[in-house]
Amino acid sequence: MRKFKVFADFKEEEAYLNEMAKKGYFLKKHSAFGFYHFTEGTPEELYYHVDYRKFKTQADFEDYLALFEDAGWRHVYGTKNSLNQYFLPKDGNADDDIFSTKDSAALRYKHLNKICYANVTVAIAYFIAVLIIYDFSLANIGFLTQGLWEMTGTLFWMAFFFELPFVLFRTAPVVLSLVMGIAYAVWGSKAKRIYSKMMEDEK
Amino acid sequence: MNVSKYLPLTETTFYIMLALRKAGHGYAVMQKVEELSNGRVRVAAGTMYGAIENLIKQKMIMSVPSEDSRRKMYQLSPLGLEVLALEIERLKSLVEVYQQIESEEA
Incomplete structure (x- = not known):
């Protein structure tokens, strides 16, 4: 499963x-x-x-x-x-722990936070690189067929479906990098909150 | 180098460094710490590994050749020895101050 x-x-x-x-x-x-x-x-x-x-x-x-x-x-x-x-x-004991200090138990969250934020940086860098490639105009990654939206009937649909895979190919990485960037930011900030809370409790 | 920036040591770090005056692998250090502290300080595996990683990064311990292919051996470095000696001095002076005040009050 x-x-x-x-x-x-x-x-x-x-x-x-x-x-x-x-x-x-x-x-x-x-x-x-x-x-x-x-x-x-x-x-x-x-x-x-x-x-x-x-x-x-x-x-x-x-x-x-x-x-x-x-x-x-x-x-x-x-x-x-x-x-x-x-x-x-190995002994199945419920009281065993892999950490004996609060500091070391909290460090897990700091590591998770670091890795999440590193991935956010990668996503942002990727997004900016794509924007540069497409000349800072998101219109350049949509449909590029000239006069597509003026076409009608079968001609329009043929042109539309002909270009659709190319459009998806261009937009998917952009959308994916945005979604991943936001997801990692949320994930990382959650880990950071838990880390801060654990370190506060210690005082 | 300003060695005093590493002080004070936590109790766990102190015992781990003390145990590593002689070369040993991770689990041997865990056992040694328990023995040295009369069972009072027990270092769990995850905490032990993190402490080793951290001490290596601070160059207080170093990895030494090991006969066991899986288990790495560690030992206190000259810097680690210096830090440990300085910590002992610090603890001694704390005890001295306490004893002085106590004898004055008596």
Whole structure:
């Protein structure tokens, strides 16, 4: 089974995975596009923990996995570049945590915020690049057939459908970059709010 | 370099640095910290990894050759030793001030 979900709050994500396990759905994979892949089995009480990290090298990633395994965690899913890392306590204990200080638990949110904002920057840069290419006129990415809108009947529809794929090809990246930019901005600011709140609570 | 900017150390960082006076991998450090603190300070895996990453970035510890192909070995750097010594001085002076005031009141 596949489910599309996006979380800014790792606690909510962990609670969601625990809830799914209770219904007999166990996390198998989490794709970069936000899909959770589940396998079906006998319902179980599980306590998932999510870490969020970037690794420079495969050796760093291996060292990280070895540390968690040594410390009693089973790595459920995560690759060197997946950012999200999913763990279950080997002893099934509900009280185990992957963080022992509030600072380190809060840092996850700071990392998430950074990556989201980096993606917003990429989306904006892309959008500006497209505007430059089309001479700062969005009209230049629409229908370009001369006199198209004066045509009538079959001629109009033939010309319209002939150019439509080209128009979609030109507009889709623009729309997509705008939507992604806004989505990442919302996601990143949510993570930032949680981070600030966690750091405040500490004082 | 202004070493005092790293001070004061958090208790977790202090124990991790203390444990890394001798080379060790992540989990060995977790065990050593628990032992040194008589079980009072327990560093969880995620916190441990983040602390190592951070100390490497600050050049207070360095990665040393490891016999284990999966587990990296870390050790305190000369800078780390200096910071640790400075922290000890800071803590000592705190205790001294306290003792002085206490003896004056007595």
